[in-house]
Amino acid sequence: MSDTLLRQWTMLRHIPRHPRRISVHDLRAHLAEQGYATTERTIQRDLLELSGRLFGLSVDDRSRPHGWFWERDAAQLDIPGMEPQTALAFKLAEHFAGPLMAPATLSALAPYFQRAEQVLGDKSSPVSAWPGKVQAVTRGQTLIPPSVDAAILDTVYSALFDDRQFHARYRRRHNGTEAEYVVNPLGVVFRDGVVYLICTINDYDDIMQLVLHRLLAAEPMETPARRPDDFDLVRYVDEGGLNFRLSTEPLGLELLLEEQTAFHLRETPLSQDQATQVERDGRVRLSATVADTAQVRWWLLGLGANVEVVNPPHLRNEIAQALRQAASRYD
Structure with missing residues (x-):
């Protein structure tokens, strides 16, 4: 393969896709970094020749300097071909x-x-x-994901990528009123079709969650985002931050489970310290340390008669009261 062909191929790989552009001057710098010393005149001649042969390679001659780009829908040029x-x-x-x-x-x-x-x-x-x-499904009831405005999503992701603040208009959940925030994006979490933005707002340090489908407007800002030094998104999620944590203290769960439920939890444990023991009545006693969250309570209520909470006592009383209230609806 000739040096000319290699140089042209390298040059084409540095040309961005619309709406971004690159000048001949910048292309020459990229080529020089990779060992292809040439002149801007040669590059200009190559580009003009190749644009006539390659559909989708274009130039914006209204800009100064002229900017070269691949059309948005231009076919991907790749060697070798896609297997x-x-x-x-x-x-x-x-x-x-x-x-x-x-x-x-x-x-x-x-x-x-x-x-x-x-x-x-x-x-x-x-x-x-x-x-x-191939398909992927959730264990819960399938719900239709809420829609998020594409322009808002783009602003949020760009701010997160660049560590920049953005100004948001947000519809609160509890009363439907609108609020305006300066948002410091820290990360996004996807859960059952809902996108949660983990962030701080204004000058506060408290970690918050904003669901993106409740964002009514988002405007980019040039100011750097304020990011807590000790924040770690993985740790935040692992410690139950997205499960509506109710206490910083963990729960020492002790449950009595029907065998079919216990079988599932043996394969997919609640925690690293989970332990099980079969009781005389055939039920399985399970102990595990978990985060104290609302999610744990929803999960226990969803198991219905397949589980009995033994400990801690306050959680046993919570679940018993909730089940009594539920049963009373059907009396």
């Missing part, structure tokens, strides 16, 4: 991880997704049938 297994990986990523991606990320990956669709369209390949053989 069926690679196409399958992109297809599965689009299907299962697409909802987790920022709009800018989805836009950048769109040509790969399109190419994957074309590769998997070849019915002669056994890989083409694979997407129809």
Whole structure:
């Protein structure tokens, strides 16, 4: 392969996709960094020649300096060509991880997704049938995810990526009133179709959760986000931050379970210190240390007659009272 072809291929890989642009001057700097010393005149000549042969390579000649870019829907140029297994990986990523991606990320990956669709369209390949053989489901009742305005989502993700504040107008849950905040984004968590923004607001240090579908407006700001030094998103989630934590003290659970429920919890334990023991009446006594959250209570209530809370006593009384109130609805 000639040096000219290698240089041109390297140059094409540095050209961004619309709406971003790159000047001939910047392309020359990129090429020099990779050992291809050339002149701006040569690069300009190459670009003009290639733009006539490659559909989707364009120049904005109204800007100064002129900016070169790939059209938004231009086919992805890649060597070697996409293999069926690679196409399958992109297809599965689009299907299962697409909802987790920022709009800018989805836009950048769109040509790969399109190419994957074309590769998997070849019915002669056994890989083409694979997407129809894979599904992911939740254990709970399936709910329709709320919609989030694409422009708002893009502003939030950009602020999170760049560690910048943004100004938000938000509809509160408890009374439906609107509030305005300066938001310091710390992370996002996806749960059952709902996107939670973990953040602080204004000058407060308390960690908050804003659900993105209640954001009515979001405007970017240039000021850096205020990020607590000791904040860690993984630790926040692991310690029950998203489960409406009710206390900083853990719960030492002791439960009596029907065998079918205990079997499930042996395979997917509640905690690392979980222990079980079969009782004389056939039920299974389970002990585990968990975070003290509202989620634990909802889970116990959902098990109904398959569980009896033994300890701690205050939780046993809470669950018993809730079940009495529920039963009274049917009297």
